[in-house]
Amino acid sequence: MFLQIDFQNGLPIYEQVVRQVKFAIAGEDFKEGELVPSVREIARELAINPNTVARAFRQLQTDGVLQSVRGTGLAVAIGAAQRCRKDRVELIRARLTQVLSEAVQSRLDPDELRTIVERELSAVEPGKA
Amino acid sequence: MFLQIDFQNGLPIYEQVVRQVKFAIAGEDFKEGELVPSVREIARELAINPNTVARAFRQLQTDGVLQSVRGTGLAVAIGAAQRCRKDRVELIRARLTQVLSEAVQSRLDPDELRTIVERELSAVEPGKA
Amino acid sequence: MFLQIDFQNGLPIYEQVVRQVKFAIAGEDFKEGELVPSVREIARELAINPNTVARAFRQLQTDGVLQSVRGTGLAVAIGAAQRCRKDRVELIRARLTQVLSEAVQSRLDPDELRTIVERELSAVEPGKA
Amino acid sequence: MFLQIDFQNGLPIYEQVVRQVKFAIAGEDFKEGELVPSVREIARELAINPNTVARAFRQLQTDGVLQSVRGTGLAVAIGAAQRCRKDRVELIRARLTQVLSEAVQSRLDPDELRTIVERELSAVEPGKA
């Protein structure tokens, strides 16, 4: 299974499920038009209450990521993969902008910030000159 | 007054008070050894519940940033300014590292990330070549 | 075939089948005394579960619209066409009355309501002065 | 109290609460910026489970009608009254259009439809010529 819950970090379980399902859809682990695992199956897998999973799935429906197919299950909506990817990028961009703004406000050394940035980026661009 | 509360953003009010007091100490708006304003005064100023301010001050005492002066009030602890600066820097550095790690994991374009970084940093380094 | 299913709109599929069969009988697409297509045929045609069609047919029998012909199939009952027309008219009349009552209660402009009504009616009365 | 629940009509209780709260806001029974009654109070009043009320309120938050004020309660959002009025009008307009379209499709007599319409409208326009 793709999903993992961290019961320690304070984030609501249902939100972790929402995020991870969106991430799984973005990565095409769940494909558009196909059914996602049932509420009960996921609840069993993660050892959490089915209601908690149902709440996450309800959220995913209002977000337009899942669609209910009566008596059959929940299917990934058409266009959800692209939207999930876009949402995630937007979220990260916003957080990056905010933390940098706070860093500047706290007078952190710009060059030190650049060093941190390059250290992370180098992991993904090993061949870059 | 230095402090401002945002009732919308979901952050606990007492935590906003804690952070802002620490920030004020880091910036030497409150100087070491001097008394900070009373719980009642701050509560009145910010139009929040005195219990909330008291809770923030309790937190600041456990953090070793404020010290009770018997029968007088609460004073900024010696060495608090430097510690507050360091805490803030550490916090921001950790958050920056984390969000960059997630960005890389989501395959965001490294050059776009650099662009965001430079846009923020340019605000504070206008004279940089 | 006359029937079409909308899997999105939340209406139970078996009820959509019931309504459409009644509508087809009202419009004499299925004539009194003649056999309707078999459960299997309709299920194949609409790509739905035969159980669902069977349930719709059961409902149509209790409604007195279809009659079982032993060993042969299901036939449109005598008098069903007129009854279906009447049922449908009654249903629509009731819904119209209700939505208008709510509209009045919400203080919608009566003239705007009349405009909506005339816009729909003009489609069917092109020659009316 | 303003709210009433019909346990018979099949509509989910939480949805009835959502609609009625929106209607109450549209009618300014609950005013913008003020707190609505607490989850527990409404639950007690209507003799339903607090979770059910909480679910309705969660929906109202995602609809932008209510705003959570930490530790204090839920307040009517600014601009909610106008939005609630508009939503209700749109909803009714859509339903009216749809039922009329079905009526026309079923070949109901246009003049009978006009009669129904005028009968309802006359209740609110007694002085109209």
Added chain:
DNA sequence: GTGGTCTAGACCACG
């Protein structure tokens, strides 16, 4: 089997 709704009761953080 599926999701959807509701209840009951518990625990938490916040003001």
Added chain:
DNA sequence: GTGGTCTAGACCACC
């Protein structure tokens, strides 16, 4: 006191 989260277990309609 407030809302928010989670669990447990029940019942329903639908396929």
